[in-house]
Amino acid sequence: MSGAVAEMPMVKGCWPAHLDAFEKSPGWSAVPWAVGLRKRGSAAFHERGFPTTDDEDWRYTSVQALAATAFRQSLAARADALVSSTAKMFGFGLEGGPRIVLVDGFFSPELSDLTALPKGVRAGGLLRAMTAEKARVETHLGEIAPPSFSAFAALNAALFQDGAFLDVPAGVKVETPILILHLSHESYLASHPRNLYRVGAGASVQVLEAYASPSCDLYFTNAVTEVDVERGGRLIHGRIESESGNAFHVACTQGRVAEDGLWQSDVAALGAGFFRHDLGARLVGERAEARMFGLTIASGKQHVDHHTAIDHAVPHCPSREYYKAILNGRSRVVFNGKVYVREDAQKTDAKQTNRSLLLSEDARVDTKPQLEIFADDVKCTHGATVGQLDEDMIHYCRTRGMSPAVARGILTYAFARDVLQNFGIPAVKEHLDRSLVQRLLDAGRGA
Amino acid sequence: MLSIKDLTAKVGAKEILTGITLNVKAGEVHAIMGPNGSGKSTLAQVLAGHPAYTVTGGTVTYQGRDLTEMTPEDRAKEGIFLAFQYPVEIPGVSNAYFLRAAYNEREKQAGRPELDVMEFNTLLKEKSKILHIDESLLNRPVNEGFSGGEKKRNEIFQLAVLEPKLAILDETDSGLDIDALRTVSDGVNRLRSKDRAFIVVTHYQRLLNYIVPDFVHVIAGGRIVKSGGKELALELEQRGYDWLKPAAAGAAR
Ligand SMILES: Nc1ncnc2c1ncn2[C@@H]1O[C@H](COP(=O)(O)OP(=O)(O)OP(=O)(O)O)[C@@H](O)[C@H]1O
Numbered sequence: 271m272s273g274a275v276a277e278m279p280m281v282k283g284c285w286p287a288h289l290d291a292f293e294k295s296p297g298w299s300a301v302p303w304a305v306g307l308r309k310r311g312s313a314a315f316h317e318r319g320f321p322t323t324d325d326e327d328w329r330y331t332s333v334q335a336l337a338a339t340a341f342r343q344s345l346a347a348r349a350d351a352l353v354s355s356t357a358k359m360f361g362f363g364l365e366g367g368p369r370i371v372l373v374d375g376f377f378s379p380e381l382s383d384l385t386a387l388p389k390g391v392r393a394g395g396l397l398r399a400m401t402a403e404k405a406r407v408e409t410h411l412g413e414i415a416p417p418s419f420s421a422f423a424a425l426n427a428a429l430f431q432d433g434a435f436l437d438v439p440a441g442v443k444v445e446t447p448i449l450i451l452h453l454s455h456e457s458y459l460a461s462h463p464r465n466l467y468r469v470g471a472g473a474s475v476q477v478l479e480a481y482a483s484p485s486c487d488l489y490f491t492n493a494v495t496e497v498d499v500e501r502g503g504r505l506i507h508g509r510i511e512s513e514s515g516n517a518f519h520v521a522c523t524q525g526r527v528a529e530d531g532l533w534q535s536d537v538a539a540l541g542a543g544f545f546r547h548d549l550g551a552r553l554v555g556e557r558a559e560a561r562m563f564g565l566t567i568a569s570g571k572q573h574v575d576h577h578t579a580i581d582h583a584v585p586h587c588p589s590r591e592y593y594k595a596i597l598n599g600r601s602r603v604v605f606n607g608k609v610y611v612r613e614d615a616q617k618t619d620a621k622q623t624n625r626s627l628l629l630s631e632d633a634r635v636d637t638k639p640q641l642e643i644f645a646d647d648v649k650c651t652h653g654a655t656v657g658q659l660d661e662d663m664i665h666y667c668r669t670r671g672m673s674p675a676v677a678r679g680i681l682t683y684a685f686a687r688d689v690l691q692n693f694g695i696p697a698v699k700e701h702l703d704r705s706l707v708q709r710l711l712d713a714g715r716g717a
Numbered sequence: 718m719l720s721i722k723d724l725t726a727k728v729g730a731k732e733i734l735t736g737i738t739l740n741v742k743a744g745e746v747h748a749i750m751g752p753n754g755s756g757k758s759t760l761a762q763v764l765a766g767h768p769a770y771t772v773t774g775g776t777v778t779y780q781g782r783d784l785t786e787m788t789p790e791d792r793a794k795e796g797i798f799l800a801f802q803y804p805v806e807i808p809g810v811s812n813a814y815f816l817r818a819a820y821n822e823r824e825k826q827a828g829r830p831e832l833d834v835m836e837f838n839t840l841l842k843e844k845s846k847i848l849h850i851d852e853s854l855l856n857r858p859v860n861e862g863f864s865g866g867e868k869k870r871n872e873i874f875q876l877a878v879l880e881p882k883l884a885i886l887d888e889t890d891s892g893l894d895i896d897a898l899r900t901v902s903d904g905v906n907r908l909r910s911k912d913r914a915f916i917v918v919t920h921y922q923r924l925l926n927y928i929v930p931d932f933v934h935v936i937a938g939g940r941i942v943k944s945g946g947k948e949l950a951l952e953l954e955q956r957g958y959d960w961l962k963p964a965a966a967g968a969a970r
């Protein structure tokens with residue numbers, strides 16, 4: 271153990287100051303019942319600081335640059351005409367539909383449109399819901415993704431100002447997908463949006479959670495999303511990370527799925543200089559199902575780290591995970607896929623696949639499936655490949671008249687489409703297909 | 718159209734073609750038969766420009782040009798099409814997308830305007846009817862999860878869309894059921910024209926009842942050991958290849 275190791279956990283950067291300032295502001299205790307959660311978050315962060323690469327879960331991902339950046343904090347929402355004109359630019363295929371818009375971590379009622387939602391569906395800002403829908407929020411907030419999860423989850427618990435709240439009551443089927451748009455609007459700002467989605471028994475809904483910025487380049491989004499799918503509920507949960515090139519994005523998305531429920535997570539990691547996502551599903555009722563699809567497109571010096579976990583706690587649950595990454599430039603992608611099968615979880619059917627396409631010699635992938643199986647009557651498979659484009663496929667395309675560059679472009683596009691096809695919100699899938707085709711063709715071509 | 722002279726080729730260190738001489742004129746259909754491992758697919762792949770095969774001697778002239786100097790895509794754009802014995806699967810690219818990309822490369826080469834999705838789909842539908850290709854196949858990824866026969870049929874579908882000048886069919890009949898064999902043969906026969914030539918590699922005389930060849934050649938040990946008319950196929954059906962092997966050895970001496 272060297273001196274550096276002992277020193278690193280102490281790195282806390284600007285955060286003690288942020289915590290301090292927030293504790294003294296009215297926001298800290300605006301919702302009295304949440305103060306306990308905030309305190310737990312603050313204490314957890316003070317205690318552990320940021321992880322280092324000695325931490326097994328952060329082995330390939332250094333948060334040094336993030337920890338060293340002096341971010342600013344925003345203690346109150348800001349209305350801004352520019353935001354309203356630019357918010358419309360981001361639709362991700364769901365233009366004109368219901369939307370919850372947040373700016374720098376604050377819910378914006380003006381930019382949101384929830385008129386078309388079926389009766390009984392509660393949707394809007396989390397902060398408001400913490401008071402107005404206290405009973406629906408209090409039991410869940412910080413329970414599914416506790417502050418102890420990570421330094422970032424701790425910071426979020428302490429510092430979150432607002433977020434999106436969605437509650438679909440039992441039996442209600444929401445036909446139109448809901449866009450939950452998180453925009454960052456101020457440079458060097460850190461925001462800690464916190465989302466809570468509840469899907470009641472037999473209810474179903476499609477949500478696209480998207481992160482982007484119309485106006486700035488370097489900022490930090492530290493999001494936490496908690497998901498609860500009750501018996502027989504269905505949540506198709508898209509997540510597009512399309513932040514600006516120098517942004518930092520850390521996210522913790524945790525969900526639990528009851529009996530016969532389904533949670534499908536479709537993640538597109540497209541932007542940000544630094545992206546870390548901890549995605550976890552706990553299957554707590556029989557025949558509950560988790561699906562995780564992921565597409566990462568990285569180039570330049572982007573760093574993308576997916577840590578996923580599926581916890582089979584009870585028998586008869588299926589899970590499917592399919593993550594793909596395309597790397598160019600000097601980018602780096604980490605995939606860690608944990609699958610736990612508890613002693614009782616007989617007849618588990620878990621399948622995990624991770625494929626990475628290296629288009630540049632300087633890009634790097636670290637992939638690690640991690641299956642921990644304590645039941646004996648289960649079907650668990652996993653596979654990981656890292657490679658270049660298939661020469662036989664390139665040749666086949668060439669014999670049909672395509673140049674190697676065109677062939678490579680098409681095969682790269684194909685590589686992505688193969689996973690994109692699984693995405694669960696048709697309009698979003700089409701949007702991604704349309705908006706990524708040129709980028710992928712060019713990437714494969716080496717342009 | 719195609720003139721092959723004393724062609725030798727190797728894969729890795731192994732010499733597989735030991736001296737092929739073959740002339741194919743526009744409008745002709747040449748059948749190539751021969752024992753397993755004799756070099757039929759190798760010849761087909763060499764003509765299509767597979768990078769794993771090195772031409773070590775002889776000449777191949779196609780429409781007056783040295784074929785061995787051309788890239789695989791140039792050969793394709795100049796009208797050479799190989800229906801693979803083992804078609805490659807491309808997950809994620811629909812048949813329709815793939816074919817349009819290929820088709821438009823050729824249109825570009827010819828200085829014609831490229832077809833947009835709508836125009837191309839019309840063309841595809843037309844062609845799919847001729848070959849009784851299920852339209853759902855058009856939107857499925859190229860060859861992925863296709864049955865053996867579907868893959869072969871898909872190759873001929875591509876052929877029909879791309880309308881090459883020289884089509885090389887490598888065991889397209891293997892794996893086809895009786896009806897599919899007839900549809901595929903019909904498709905090929907419709908494409909027969911005075912401007913187009915076919916080289917058909919097959920193990921079965923049966924195919925040649927449908928696609929009647931002008932010439933039949935037997936390859937053994939990497940060279941053509943016997944050539945004849947369509948009746949040669951019948952003779953082979955009865956006598957096998959053994960009687961030709963000494964001739965091959967004799968010719969080598
Ligand atoms: N890529 C390769 N590497 C090594 N050997 C090869 C390769 N391709 C072909 N060969 C060898 O070359 C010889 C000729 O193969 P080819 O595929 O041309 O035979 P064929 O006449 O088409 O046989 P079949 O009737 O079984 O299709 C075989 O012995 C084969 O094993």
Ligand SMILES: [Mg+2]
Pocket residue numbers: 757758759802887888
């Ligand atoms: Mg062969």
